[in-house]
Amino acid sequence: MAEEFDEFDELELEEDDETEEGKYLTFNLDNEAYGLEIIYVTEIIGIQKITEVPELPEYVKGIMSLRGQIIPVVDVRLRFGKPSRDYDERTCVIVVEIADITVGLIVDGVAEVVAIPEEEIVPHPDLDETDSQQFVRGIGKVGTAVKLILDCQKLLEDDEMENPSQEA
């Protein structure tokens, strides 16, 4: 059964719900390509006016309105500790939703949607489950290129706020 479906997938367009499994939305930051599981992605929009909210960590850029719904936006560069970069027309906001929480992720630009079968993903060499700052869950191979597969859940967690020792 499953095999039949897999064959079918390759012929069909990507919108089919059943095909979402194992698909990743990839985007680039500096020289690396990252992958986000597509089931979490609700939409991709251009950068919009962001209202700053005080007293939040630097990577939370503020809030913006998504057709009346107010969502927080996180700059992924800052979240990963990279230097910030001015937003341009290629800058995108990837809206992800996990467990009722909707967040916009600001990235330099999205690349494509690729299917990476689970067997093509190798674990992070020094994976430490307890490290809340480790956002990369594994490394996916697409042909010769590699994509850093992100752990969406961890991306939205904010342990450093709850755990002040890490902040210092």
Place this chain on the structure above:
Amino acid sequence: MAEQYMNDPMQEVFIFETSQQLEQMEQSVIKTEALGSYPSETINEIFRIMHTIKSSAAMMLINNMSVVAHTTEDMFYFIREEKPQFIDVSTLSDLVFEGIDFMKSELDKIKNGAEADGNPETLIDKIKAHLKILKENNNLTDSQAVNNEPVTEKYYISSNKAAKISEVKTYQALLQFEEDCGMENIRAFTVVHNLKEITDSFKCTPEDVINDPDCVEIIKRDGFMLQIKTAESQEKLEAFFRTMAFIDQIELTEINELQEIREGLNIVISDEAIMVPQLKNPACEMSPVKESPVANGNHSQSMISVSVEKLDKLMNLVGEMVISEAMVTQNPDLKGLVLENFSKSARQLKKITNELQDMVMSIRMVPLGPTFFKMNRIVRDISKKLGKEMNLKILGEETEVDKNIIEQIGDPLMHIVRNSADHGIEMADTRIRQGKPQTGTITLEAKNAGGEVLIIIRDDGKGLSRDGILKKALENGLVGDEATHMTDTEVFNLIFLPGFSTKEAVTEFSGRGVGMDVVAKNIEAVGGNILVESVEGQGTTITLKIPLTLAIIEGMNIRVGESCYTLPIMSIKESFIPKAQEVFRDTDENEMIMIRGQCYPIMRLKEHYQVKTGATQIEDGILIMLEGETKSTCLFADELLGEQQVVVKTLPKYIRRMKKIEGLAGCTLLGDGNISLILDVNGLITQKRFKN
């Protein structure tokens, strides 16, 4: 299990209707209890409701409810027909309440997906015993005694036997159900089911109401036609139909055999015959009494219940529409163009959207009445249990508050009323000794005050004891040595601290030590606050100040650099452009300004929230004087942008989870699609104090 799911919509209607009816009955019983006697309308009402519940519960296969309703109905049947002189009103009410409580708890069980498994035996025995006592007291043990047997032909055979018509007649009844009552076939089935108790020989059109899916439409369009052969009089039949739920119109005509046969042959009755709106035979005219219960039924049916979630969604949509409207009409592409027709249409659109917004807001507003009336029962129960005499006076129950808020204040209100009844009001003899009226009074009052609603709970009981509270607070370590210098208000506010309860004994009604602190927390959660006033020996007044709605506030938009903030207009006292020489600093570099001899601290929003842009020179901006609960402060911003009604939205969960930002109450969308942060004035002021 599958069957239960199938029953769901029906069950929903059943639960909704039954709980409404029980609520209604509860209120009438409380009213009659105050009167000290049962007026005939109430008896009829209870009878009617019990009858309806009996049938609908039986239909839903909830037998224990049906049996309780049936027994209660029997009792009221007796009261209605025999009009006994001696009724022990209070015992009777107790029994009715017990019945109501039983049915309510069963309903809750069903609502939670459990089986309605309560055992009604004891309750039924009690009711039956009471009925027996009633009969004995009124020397009416004879013929009526047989009536304990359920489901006989006893219905509506009045004691006035002379009126009984012995010969069997045939009637034709055309029942029109109320519009929108839904499930017409089930209603019709209920009628048929109940009719079987009166007579066995009848025909109905459509014939198979349960299994024929088309019959709903037929009944809706043509009504439900019945041909009944019975010895009952026409009045009796009509009264019988009147007791059925959701019947809008009844046309009852006596027909002769011939006609009947003809009609019988011609099963598809022509529309013409059915649509006759008036009765042909003047002798058969409906009884002149327009029965009020029917009118009541109509009233409750003109309401529908909608889930608040849907309303929230609707309001969000309307909010978005208002914004989109502004985006269209103030579109930069239109700048400089003279568009007469466009502006005309745009104005029209604006008007309609505004009206729509008002309407959506008003939908969410519900009167406090039902919440208040629930307190009747609490006061009554406590007064019975503790043997205290007290009344509950309700004023301003028509005051409307946002639905969400009503839900939030129900429990705190109940708690305060309980406290007043339990701890506040004294026993009758104590009251007399103190020269107070023997009966204590608890007043529940609601009134509008600007953008807020005041709910005042006043009792004329023994009041709060300053010394008692202080002693207790000292024991619990809630206060230290400063206690002696505290004002009365401060002392009374101690009762809202967690773990404070002055009553030593825990009673059934209150005094579990978790009390007023929860009340305070709940009220604060909806943005309200509590005020306690009390004079020892004379009573206590607790005032709950709650906002009219959580969803919309009258706001003033201010600008700091590129950011926009919204202040609740209620908290703005004045605004003015300061001169540099008016502002001075103390040794800790705190800025202050002297206004009319009063010194106010200055808070620069720019610095406070580290906004990157915005005016730094004091004369380039504006000072807004804000009045908090305890203190006032002057807020420095770049400019005022204008007043606007804003829809309050909470900050996204992601941010709330991350940190509670003091001084921010939420955010809102402005007309231009930008987001403004709503400031919480009290939070800002307190925070300022902590920072210093």
